[in-house]
Amino acid sequence: MARFDGKVVIVTGAGSGIGEGAARRFSAEGAMVVLSGRTAGKLEKAARGLDPERTLLHAADVSDPAQVQELIDATLRRFGRLDVLVNNAGIAVMGPVDDISLEDWRKVMATDVDGVFLCSKAALPELKKSRGSIVNVSSVSGLGGDWGMSAYNAAKGAVTNLTRAMALDLGPAGVRVNAVNPSFTASELTEEMLADEKLVAKFRERMPLGAPAMPDDIAGPILFLASEDARFVTGVNLPVDGGLMASNGQPPQA
Template identity: 55%
Template structure:
Protein backbone atom coordinates (compact mmCIF):
# COMPACT_ATOMS: atom_id res chain seq x y z
CA UNK A 1 0.00 0.00 0.00
CA UNK A 2 1.45 3.36 -1.07
CA UNK A 3 0.67 6.20 1.33
CA UNK A 4 0.98 9.74 0.00
CA UNK A 5 2.01 11.71 3.06
CA UNK A 6 -0.16 14.77 3.82
CA UNK A 7 -2.17 14.47 0.57
CA UNK A 8 -5.30 15.28 2.59
CA UNK A 9 -3.75 17.42 5.34
CA UNK A 10 -6.23 20.01 6.61
CA UNK A 11 -9.19 18.28 4.97
CA UNK A 12 -12.19 16.70 6.68
CA UNK A 13 -13.82 13.52 5.42
CA UNK A 14 -17.05 11.76 6.39
CA UNK A 15 -17.11 8.03 5.62
CA UNK A 16 -20.16 5.81 6.11
CA UNK A 17 -20.16 2.07 6.65
CA UNK A 18 -16.60 2.04 7.93
CA UNK A 19 -16.67 -0.57 10.68
CA UNK A 20 -15.03 -3.05 8.31
CA UNK A 21 -14.21 -3.78 4.69
CA UNK A 22 -13.97 -1.01 2.10
CA UNK A 23 -15.05 1.74 4.50
CA UNK A 24 -12.47 0.79 7.11
CA UNK A 25 -9.73 0.67 4.47
CA UNK A 26 -10.74 4.10 3.17
CA UNK A 27 -10.76 5.60 6.67
CA UNK A 28 -7.31 4.23 7.47
CA UNK A 29 -5.88 5.55 4.19
CA UNK A 30 -7.47 8.99 4.60
CA UNK A 31 -6.16 9.27 8.14
CA UNK A 32 -2.68 8.07 7.15
CA UNK A 33 -2.60 10.76 4.48
CA UNK A 34 -3.47 13.56 6.91
CA UNK A 35 -7.26 13.92 6.86
CA UNK A 36 -9.50 14.41 9.85
CA UNK A 37 -12.11 11.67 9.60
CA UNK A 38 -15.65 11.24 10.90
CA UNK A 39 -16.50 7.54 11.04
CA UNK A 40 -20.21 6.89 10.60
CA UNK A 41 -21.83 3.55 11.32
CA UNK A 42 -24.96 1.84 12.58
CA UNK A 43 -22.94 -0.05 15.21
CA UNK A 44 -20.92 2.32 17.38
CA UNK A 45 -18.73 -0.40 18.85
CA UNK A 46 -17.48 -1.42 15.39
CA UNK A 47 -16.49 2.06 14.28
CA UNK A 48 -14.92 2.82 17.66
CA UNK A 49 -12.75 -0.28 17.28
CA UNK A 50 -11.41 1.19 14.04
CA UNK A 51 -11.08 4.71 15.47
CA UNK A 52 -9.10 3.57 18.51
CA UNK A 53 -6.00 2.99 16.37
CA UNK A 54 -6.18 6.41 14.64
CA UNK A 55 -4.94 9.83 15.85
CA UNK A 56 -7.46 10.98 18.46
CA UNK A 57 -7.21 14.66 17.54
CA UNK A 58 -8.21 13.92 13.93
CA UNK A 59 -10.79 11.20 14.49
CA UNK A 60 -14.43 11.22 15.57
CA UNK A 61 -17.19 8.60 15.61
CA UNK A 62 -20.88 9.18 15.00
CA UNK A 63 -23.51 6.49 15.30
CA UNK A 64 -26.20 6.83 12.64
CA UNK A 65 -28.52 4.80 10.45
CA UNK A 66 -28.07 6.26 6.97
CA UNK A 67 -31.54 5.08 5.96
CA UNK A 68 -33.03 7.67 8.36
CA UNK A 69 -33.11 11.19 6.94
CA UNK A 70 -33.02 12.92 10.31
CA UNK A 71 -29.97 10.91 11.36
CA UNK A 72 -28.25 11.68 8.06
CA UNK A 73 -28.67 15.40 8.65
CA UNK A 74 -27.23 14.88 12.13
CA UNK A 75 -24.09 13.34 10.62
CA UNK A 76 -23.27 16.55 8.77
CA UNK A 77 -24.06 18.76 11.76
CA UNK A 78 -21.75 16.63 13.89
CA UNK A 79 -18.90 16.86 11.39
CA UNK A 80 -19.17 20.64 11.14
CA UNK A 81 -19.40 21.09 14.90
CA UNK A 82 -16.41 18.80 15.44
CA UNK A 83 -14.03 19.96 12.70
CA UNK A 84 -15.55 23.16 11.27
CA UNK A 85 -15.67 22.12 7.63
CA UNK A 86 -16.33 19.28 5.23
CA UNK A 87 -14.22 18.45 2.17
CA UNK A 88 -14.93 14.81 1.32
CA UNK A 89 -18.02 12.63 1.59
CA UNK A 90 -17.64 8.89 1.02
CA UNK A 91 -21.05 7.22 0.73
CA UNK A 92 -19.97 3.66 1.36
CA UNK A 93 -22.64 2.06 3.57
CA UNK A 94 -24.54 -0.69 1.79
CA UNK A 95 -26.50 -3.90 2.23
CA UNK A 96 -27.51 -6.77 -0.03
CA UNK A 97 -29.80 -9.79 -0.13
CA UNK A 98 -30.00 -12.67 -2.61
CA UNK A 99 -33.01 -13.42 -4.76
CA UNK A 100 -34.95 -12.61 -7.91
CA UNK A 101 -37.87 -10.17 -7.83
CA UNK A 102 -40.12 -13.18 -7.31
CA UNK A 103 -38.12 -14.40 -4.33
CA UNK A 104 -37.15 -11.19 -2.56
CA UNK A 105 -39.41 -9.91 0.18
CA UNK A 106 -40.86 -6.43 0.43
CA UNK A 107 -38.89 -6.00 3.66
CA UNK A 108 -35.66 -6.81 1.76
CA UNK A 109 -36.43 -4.14 -0.82
CA UNK A 110 -37.36 -1.51 1.79
CA UNK A 111 -34.07 -2.08 3.62
CA UNK A 112 -31.86 -2.21 0.52
CA UNK A 113 -33.43 0.84 -1.09
CA UNK A 114 -33.33 2.82 2.17
CA UNK A 115 -29.65 2.13 2.88
CA UNK A 116 -28.25 1.96 -0.67
CA UNK A 117 -30.32 4.72 -2.32
CA UNK A 118 -31.81 6.97 0.36
CA UNK A 119 -28.54 7.05 2.31
CA UNK A 120 -26.28 8.45 -0.44
CA UNK A 121 -29.02 10.71 -1.78
CA UNK A 122 -29.94 12.43 1.45
CA UNK A 123 -26.44 12.50 2.92
CA UNK A 124 -25.22 14.16 -0.27
CA UNK A 125 -28.07 16.65 -0.02
CA UNK A 126 -27.15 17.49 3.57
CA UNK A 127 -23.43 17.75 2.78
CA UNK A 128 -23.60 19.77 -0.43
CA UNK A 129 -23.88 23.28 1.09
CA UNK A 130 -20.65 22.62 3.01
CA UNK A 131 -18.90 20.89 0.10
CA UNK A 132 -19.71 23.87 -2.11
CA UNK A 133 -17.89 26.11 0.36
CA UNK A 134 -14.75 23.95 0.22
CA UNK A 135 -15.11 22.90 -3.44
CA UNK A 136 -15.05 19.36 -2.17
CA UNK A 137 -15.76 15.89 -3.49
CA UNK A 138 -18.31 13.10 -3.14
CA UNK A 139 -17.28 9.50 -3.79
CA UNK A 140 -20.01 6.86 -3.82
CA UNK A 141 -19.48 3.14 -3.54
CA UNK A 142 -21.58 1.74 -6.37
CA UNK A 143 -20.84 -1.65 -7.95
CA UNK A 144 -20.25 -3.40 -11.24
CA UNK A 145 -23.78 -4.66 -10.48
CA UNK A 146 -24.93 -1.09 -11.13
CA UNK A 147 -23.25 -1.05 -14.55
CA UNK A 148 -24.69 -4.40 -15.63
CA UNK A 149 -26.99 -6.97 -14.10
CA UNK A 150 -26.11 -9.99 -12.01
CA UNK A 151 -28.15 -13.12 -11.49
CA UNK A 152 -30.09 -13.55 -8.23
CA UNK A 153 -29.45 -10.11 -6.72
CA UNK A 154 -32.31 -8.13 -8.26
CA UNK A 155 -32.87 -5.58 -5.51
CA UNK A 156 -29.15 -4.93 -5.05
CA UNK A 157 -28.69 -4.46 -8.80
CA UNK A 158 -31.51 -1.91 -8.93
CA UNK A 159 -30.13 0.00 -5.94
CA UNK A 160 -26.59 0.19 -7.32
CA UNK A 161 -27.92 1.27 -10.71
CA UNK A 162 -29.57 4.14 -8.85
CA UNK A 163 -26.25 5.06 -7.21
CA UNK A 164 -24.57 5.10 -10.64
CA UNK A 165 -27.13 7.58 -11.97
CA UNK A 166 -27.16 9.61 -8.74
CA UNK A 167 -23.43 10.04 -9.30
CA UNK A 168 -23.99 11.36 -12.81
CA UNK A 169 -26.81 13.63 -11.71
CA UNK A 170 -24.86 15.22 -8.86
CA UNK A 171 -21.90 15.70 -11.19
CA UNK A 172 -24.06 17.55 -13.70
CA UNK A 173 -25.96 19.66 -11.20
CA UNK A 174 -23.08 20.65 -8.93
CA UNK A 175 -19.92 20.53 -11.01
CA UNK A 176 -20.29 24.28 -11.62
CA UNK A 177 -20.43 24.72 -7.84
CA UNK A 178 -16.97 23.18 -7.63
CA UNK A 179 -18.15 19.85 -6.22
CA UNK A 180 -17.00 16.72 -8.06
CA UNK A 181 -19.02 13.51 -7.71
CA UNK A 182 -17.71 10.12 -8.81
CA UNK A 183 -18.21 6.50 -7.83
CA UNK A 184 -16.17 3.34 -7.56
CA UNK A 185 -17.75 0.19 -8.96
CA UNK A 186 -16.12 -2.86 -7.38
CA UNK A 187 -16.56 -6.48 -8.34
CA UNK A 188 -16.62 -9.04 -5.51
CA UNK A 189 -14.44 -7.80 -2.64
CA UNK A 190 -13.08 -9.84 0.25
CA UNK A 191 -15.15 -8.17 2.99
CA UNK A 192 -17.46 -9.38 5.77
CA UNK A 193 -20.40 -8.58 3.47
CA UNK A 194 -19.30 -11.32 1.07
CA UNK A 195 -17.88 -13.72 3.67
CA UNK A 196 -20.81 -16.14 3.61
CA UNK A 197 -20.79 -16.38 -0.19
CA UNK A 198 -17.03 -16.90 -0.19
CA UNK A 199 -17.43 -20.00 1.96
CA UNK A 200 -18.71 -21.64 -1.22
CA UNK A 201 -15.44 -22.60 -2.92
CA UNK A 202 -17.20 -23.31 -6.21
CA UNK A 203 -18.62 -19.76 -6.18
CA UNK A 204 -15.16 -18.28 -5.56
CA UNK A 205 -13.62 -20.34 -8.36
CA UNK A 206 -16.34 -19.24 -10.79
CA UNK A 207 -15.95 -15.59 -9.80
CA UNK A 208 -12.16 -15.66 -10.07
CA UNK A 209 -12.44 -17.32 -13.48
CA UNK A 210 -14.34 -14.23 -14.70
CA UNK A 211 -11.64 -11.82 -13.49
CA UNK A 212 -8.73 -11.36 -15.93
CA UNK A 213 -6.39 -10.69 -12.98
CA UNK A 214 -7.44 -14.05 -11.46
CA UNK A 215 -8.21 -12.90 -7.94
CA UNK A 216 -10.94 -11.18 -5.96
CA UNK A 217 -10.56 -7.56 -4.93
CA UNK A 218 -9.12 -6.53 -1.55
CA UNK A 219 -10.58 -3.61 0.43
CA UNK A 220 -7.35 -1.65 -0.12
CA UNK A 221 -7.81 -1.98 -3.90
CA UNK A 222 -11.08 -0.10 -3.64
CA UNK A 223 -9.87 2.36 -1.01
CA UNK A 224 -6.99 3.41 -3.28
CA UNK A 225 -9.46 4.31 -6.03
CA UNK A 226 -11.69 6.18 -3.58
CA UNK A 227 -8.77 8.29 -2.40
CA UNK A 228 -7.67 9.06 -5.94
CA UNK A 229 -11.16 10.28 -6.86
CA UNK A 230 -11.33 12.38 -3.69
CA UNK A 231 -7.91 13.93 -4.27
CA UNK A 232 -6.74 16.96 -6.21
CA UNK A 233 -5.12 14.56 -8.70
CA UNK A 234 -8.67 13.94 -9.96
CA UNK A 235 -9.49 17.67 -10.18
CA UNK A 236 -11.08 17.36 -13.65
CA UNK A 237 -12.72 13.97 -13.14
CA UNK A 238 -16.45 14.33 -12.54
CA UNK A 239 -19.40 12.03 -13.13
CA UNK A 240 -17.29 8.89 -13.58
CA UNK A 241 -18.43 5.46 -12.43
CA UNK A 242 -15.06 3.75 -12.24
CA UNK A 243 -14.95 -0.06 -12.44
CA UNK A 244 -12.44 -1.41 -9.93
CA UNK A 245 -12.85 -5.01 -10.97
CA UNK A 246 -9.59 -6.43 -12.29
CA UNK A 247 -10.92 -6.16 -15.83
CA UNK A 248 -14.19 -8.04 -15.31
CA UNK A 249 -16.32 -5.50 -17.18
CA UNK A 250 -13.85 -5.44 -20.07
CA UNK A 251 -15.47 -8.68 -21.23
CA UNK A 252 -18.58 -9.03 -23.36
CA UNK A 253 -19.48 -12.04 -21.25
CA UNK A 254 -18.80 -14.52 -24.01
CA UNK A 255 -16.65 -17.58 -23.44
CA UNK A 256 -12.97 -17.48 -24.46
CA UNK A 257 -12.17 -18.87 -27.92
Protein backbone atom coordinates in the same frame (compact mmCIF):
# COMPACT_ATOMS: atom_id res chain seq x y z
CA MET B 1 2.19 11.56 0.87
CA ALA B 2 -0.33 13.83 2.58
CA ARG B 3 -2.88 14.80 -0.07
CA PHE B 4 -5.55 15.47 2.56
CA ASP B 5 -3.76 17.59 5.14
CA GLY B 6 -6.31 19.94 6.68
CA LYS B 7 -9.22 18.24 4.93
CA VAL B 8 -12.26 16.77 6.70
CA VAL B 9 -13.70 13.53 5.35
CA ILE B 10 -16.86 11.61 6.27
CA VAL B 11 -16.94 7.91 5.42
CA THR B 12 -20.24 6.09 5.89
CA GLY B 13 -20.32 2.34 6.40
CA ALA B 14 -16.88 2.71 7.98
CA GLY B 15 -17.19 -0.11 10.51
CA SER B 16 -15.63 -2.71 8.24
CA GLY B 17 -14.56 -3.57 4.71
CA ILE B 18 -14.19 -0.87 2.07
CA GLY B 19 -15.34 1.90 4.42
CA GLU B 20 -12.83 1.00 7.09
CA GLY B 21 -10.07 0.69 4.50
CA ALA B 22 -10.89 4.08 3.01
CA ALA B 23 -11.09 5.78 6.42
CA ARG B 24 -7.66 4.44 7.36
CA ARG B 25 -6.15 5.56 4.07
CA PHE B 26 -7.59 9.07 4.40
CA SER B 27 -6.20 9.31 7.92
CA ALA B 28 -2.78 8.10 6.78
CA GLU B 29 -2.77 10.90 4.20
CA GLY B 30 -3.44 13.60 6.78
CA ALA B 31 -7.22 13.95 6.84
CA MET B 32 -9.47 14.47 9.81
CA VAL B 33 -11.81 11.52 9.41
CA VAL B 34 -15.37 10.91 10.61
CA LEU B 35 -16.16 7.22 10.69
CA SER B 36 -19.89 6.57 10.59
CA GLY B 37 -21.89 3.36 10.73
CA ARG B 38 -24.82 1.82 12.53
CA THR B 39 -22.85 0.03 15.24
CA ALA B 40 -20.64 1.97 17.68
CA GLY B 41 -18.64 -1.10 18.65
CA LYS B 42 -17.63 -1.81 15.07
CA LEU B 43 -16.58 1.81 14.59
CA GLU B 44 -14.40 1.64 17.70
CA LYS B 45 -12.71 -1.48 16.38
CA ALA B 46 -12.22 0.03 12.92
CA ALA B 47 -10.63 3.18 14.39
CA ARG B 48 -8.02 1.42 16.54
CA GLY B 49 -4.64 3.03 16.03
CA LEU B 50 -5.95 6.18 14.36
CA ASP B 51 -4.94 9.56 15.77
CA PRO B 52 -7.74 10.46 18.22
CA GLU B 53 -7.17 14.17 17.62
CA ARG B 54 -8.08 13.69 13.95
CA THR B 55 -10.79 11.04 14.34
CA LEU B 56 -14.49 11.22 15.16
CA LEU B 57 -16.75 8.19 15.54
CA HIS B 58 -20.44 8.82 14.99
CA ALA B 59 -23.03 6.04 14.86
CA ALA B 60 -25.85 6.78 12.42
CA ASP B 61 -28.36 5.08 10.15
CA VAL B 62 -28.04 6.72 6.74
CA SER B 63 -31.67 5.95 5.90
CA ASP B 64 -32.85 8.25 8.74
CA PRO B 65 -32.82 11.97 7.76
CA ALA B 66 -32.53 13.17 11.38
CA GLN B 67 -29.56 10.92 12.09
CA VAL B 68 -27.87 12.02 8.86
CA GLN B 69 -28.26 15.68 9.76
CA GLU B 70 -26.83 15.01 13.21
CA LEU B 71 -23.82 13.34 11.55
CA ILE B 72 -23.13 16.50 9.56
CA ASP B 73 -23.73 18.72 12.60
CA ALA B 74 -21.39 16.62 14.77
CA THR B 75 -18.70 16.85 12.08
CA LEU B 76 -18.97 20.62 11.99
CA ARG B 77 -18.93 20.93 15.79
CA ARG B 78 -15.74 18.90 15.96
CA PHE B 79 -13.84 19.99 12.84
CA GLY B 80 -15.60 23.10 11.53
CA ARG B 81 -15.75 22.14 7.87
CA LEU B 82 -16.32 19.31 5.38
CA ASP B 83 -14.34 18.57 2.24
CA VAL B 84 -15.12 15.00 1.21
CA LEU B 85 -18.12 12.69 1.59
CA VAL B 86 -17.71 8.99 0.86
CA ASN B 87 -21.13 7.34 0.53
CA ASN B 88 -20.14 3.76 1.23
CA ALA B 89 -22.92 2.42 3.49
CA GLY B 90 -24.79 -0.39 1.80
CA ILE B 91 -26.56 -3.69 2.29
CA ALA B 92 -27.55 -6.56 0.00
CA VAL B 93 -30.49 -8.95 0.06
CA MET B 94 -30.36 -11.85 -2.38
CA GLY B 95 -33.22 -13.03 -4.55
CA PRO B 96 -35.06 -12.45 -7.84
CA VAL B 97 -38.13 -10.23 -7.99
CA ASP B 98 -40.56 -13.11 -7.50
CA ASP B 99 -38.83 -14.23 -4.29
CA ILE B 100 -37.75 -11.03 -2.55
CA SER B 101 -40.19 -9.45 -0.12
CA LEU B 102 -41.40 -5.87 -0.35
CA GLU B 103 -39.89 -5.30 3.11
CA ASP B 104 -36.45 -6.45 1.96
CA TRP B 105 -36.72 -4.47 -1.29
CA ARG B 106 -37.46 -1.28 0.63
CA LYS B 107 -34.71 -2.02 3.16
CA VAL B 108 -32.09 -2.21 0.39
CA MET B 109 -33.39 0.94 -1.30
CA ALA B 110 -33.52 2.84 1.99
CA THR B 111 -29.86 2.22 2.75
CA ASP B 112 -28.24 1.96 -0.67
CA VAL B 113 -30.14 4.72 -2.49
CA ASP B 114 -31.88 6.91 0.09
CA GLY B 115 -28.67 6.91 2.13
CA VAL B 116 -26.67 8.39 -0.76
CA PHE B 117 -29.37 10.99 -1.40
CA LEU B 118 -29.80 11.98 2.25
CA CYS B 119 -26.10 12.19 3.08
CA SER B 120 -25.30 14.13 -0.08
CA LYS B 121 -28.18 16.56 0.42
CA ALA B 122 -27.20 17.23 4.03
CA ALA B 123 -23.50 17.63 3.20
CA LEU B 124 -23.86 19.85 0.15
CA PRO B 125 -24.08 23.24 1.89
CA GLU B 126 -20.63 22.59 3.38
CA LEU B 127 -19.19 20.92 0.28
CA LYS B 128 -20.17 23.94 -1.78
CA LYS B 129 -18.28 26.17 0.65
CA SER B 130 -15.15 24.02 0.41
CA ARG B 131 -15.61 23.16 -3.29
CA GLY B 132 -15.34 19.59 -2.15
CA SER B 133 -16.00 16.14 -3.50
CA ILE B 134 -18.42 13.23 -3.18
CA VAL B 135 -17.36 9.66 -3.91
CA ASN B 136 -20.14 7.10 -4.07
CA VAL B 137 -19.42 3.40 -3.68
CA SER B 138 -21.57 1.77 -6.32
CA SER B 139 -20.79 -1.66 -7.83
CA VAL B 140 -20.28 -3.47 -11.10
CA SER B 141 -23.78 -4.69 -10.20
CA GLY B 142 -24.87 -1.14 -11.02
CA LEU B 143 -23.34 -1.37 -14.49
CA GLY B 144 -24.79 -4.75 -15.47
CA GLY B 145 -27.15 -7.38 -14.12
CA ASP B 146 -26.53 -10.38 -11.88
CA TRP B 147 -28.52 -13.54 -11.34
CA GLY B 148 -30.58 -13.46 -8.14
CA MET B 149 -29.70 -9.92 -7.03
CA SER B 150 -32.64 -7.86 -8.25
CA ALA B 151 -32.86 -5.36 -5.39
CA TYR B 152 -29.11 -4.82 -5.16
CA ASN B 153 -28.83 -4.39 -8.94
CA ALA B 154 -31.65 -1.85 -8.95
CA ALA B 155 -30.16 0.07 -6.03
CA LYS B 156 -26.63 0.20 -7.40
CA GLY B 157 -27.95 1.09 -10.86
CA ALA B 158 -29.67 4.04 -9.24
CA VAL B 159 -26.45 5.10 -7.50
CA THR B 160 -24.55 4.85 -10.78
CA ASN B 161 -26.88 7.20 -12.62
CA LEU B 162 -27.44 9.46 -9.62
CA THR B 163 -23.67 9.99 -9.65
CA ARG B 164 -23.84 11.24 -13.23
CA ALA B 165 -26.84 13.50 -12.55
CA MET B 166 -25.27 15.04 -9.45
CA ALA B 167 -22.04 15.69 -11.33
CA LEU B 168 -23.98 17.69 -13.92
CA ASP B 169 -25.94 19.66 -11.35
CA LEU B 170 -23.07 20.37 -8.95
CA GLY B 171 -20.19 21.00 -11.33
CA PRO B 172 -20.96 24.72 -11.62
CA ALA B 173 -20.72 24.97 -7.80
CA GLY B 174 -17.28 23.37 -7.88
CA VAL B 175 -18.38 20.09 -6.30
CA ARG B 176 -17.17 16.95 -8.06
CA VAL B 177 -19.18 13.71 -7.85
CA ASN B 178 -17.75 10.35 -8.88
CA ALA B 179 -18.23 6.69 -8.04
CA VAL B 180 -16.17 3.54 -7.78
CA ASN B 181 -17.79 0.34 -8.99
CA PRO B 182 -16.09 -2.62 -7.30
CA SER B 183 -16.60 -6.24 -8.19
CA PHE B 184 -16.19 -9.15 -5.77
CA THR B 185 -14.43 -7.69 -2.72
CA ALA B 186 -13.50 -9.51 0.49
CA SER B 187 -15.58 -7.89 3.22
CA GLU B 188 -18.21 -8.57 5.85
CA LEU B 189 -20.86 -8.22 3.13
CA THR B 190 -19.36 -11.09 1.10
CA GLU B 191 -18.40 -13.54 3.86
CA GLU B 192 -20.90 -16.19 2.73
CA MET B 193 -19.77 -15.88 -0.88
CA LEU B 194 -16.12 -16.21 0.10
CA ALA B 195 -16.95 -19.42 1.97
CA ASP B 196 -18.32 -20.99 -1.23
CA GLU B 197 -15.21 -22.39 -2.92
CA LYS B 198 -17.01 -23.24 -6.16
CA LEU B 199 -18.40 -19.72 -6.45
CA VAL B 200 -15.00 -18.15 -5.75
CA ALA B 201 -13.46 -20.40 -8.42
CA LYS B 202 -16.01 -19.13 -10.95
CA PHE B 203 -15.11 -15.53 -10.11
CA ARG B 204 -11.40 -16.29 -10.41
CA GLU B 205 -12.00 -17.79 -13.84
CA ARG B 206 -13.75 -14.65 -15.09
CA MET B 207 -11.40 -12.06 -13.55
CA PRO B 208 -8.13 -11.47 -15.44
CA LEU B 209 -6.35 -10.51 -12.21
CA GLY B 210 -7.51 -13.81 -10.74
CA ALA B 211 -8.66 -12.94 -7.22
CA PRO B 212 -11.28 -11.01 -5.27
CA ALA B 213 -10.29 -7.48 -4.30
CA MET B 214 -9.25 -6.54 -0.80
CA PRO B 215 -10.74 -3.39 0.78
CA ASP B 216 -7.52 -1.44 0.26
CA ASP B 217 -7.71 -2.17 -3.47
CA ILE B 218 -10.92 -0.12 -3.55
CA ALA B 219 -9.74 2.50 -1.06
CA GLY B 220 -6.92 3.66 -3.35
CA PRO B 221 -9.23 4.64 -6.23
CA ILE B 222 -11.61 6.30 -3.75
CA LEU B 223 -8.79 8.51 -2.51
CA PHE B 224 -7.70 9.31 -6.05
CA LEU B 225 -11.21 10.46 -7.02
CA ALA B 226 -11.48 12.56 -3.84
CA SER B 227 -8.08 14.19 -4.30
CA GLU B 228 -6.76 17.14 -6.27
CA ASP B 229 -5.13 14.59 -8.60
CA ALA B 230 -8.66 14.11 -10.00
CA ARG B 231 -9.61 17.79 -9.99
CA PHE B 232 -10.85 17.59 -13.62
CA VAL B 233 -12.70 14.30 -13.13
CA THR B 234 -16.43 14.30 -12.40
CA GLY B 235 -19.38 12.12 -13.35
CA VAL B 236 -17.22 9.02 -13.64
CA ASN B 237 -18.25 5.52 -12.62
CA LEU B 238 -14.89 3.77 -12.30
CA PRO B 239 -14.93 -0.05 -12.46
CA VAL B 240 -12.47 -1.44 -9.92
CA ASP B 241 -13.05 -5.01 -10.91
CA GLY B 242 -9.84 -6.88 -11.65
CA GLY B 243 -10.63 -6.69 -15.37
CA LEU B 244 -14.04 -8.36 -15.05
CA MET B 245 -15.82 -5.92 -17.38
CA ALA B 246 -13.13 -6.16 -20.04
CA SER B 247 -14.75 -9.44 -21.09
CA ASN B 248 -17.63 -9.82 -23.56
CA GLY B 249 -18.81 -12.83 -21.56
CA GLN B 250 -17.02 -15.61 -23.42
CA PRO B 251 -15.39 -18.22 -21.16
CA PRO B 252 -11.58 -18.48 -21.01
CA GLN B 253 -10.12 -20.65 -23.76
CA ALA B 254 -8.40 -23.86 -22.72
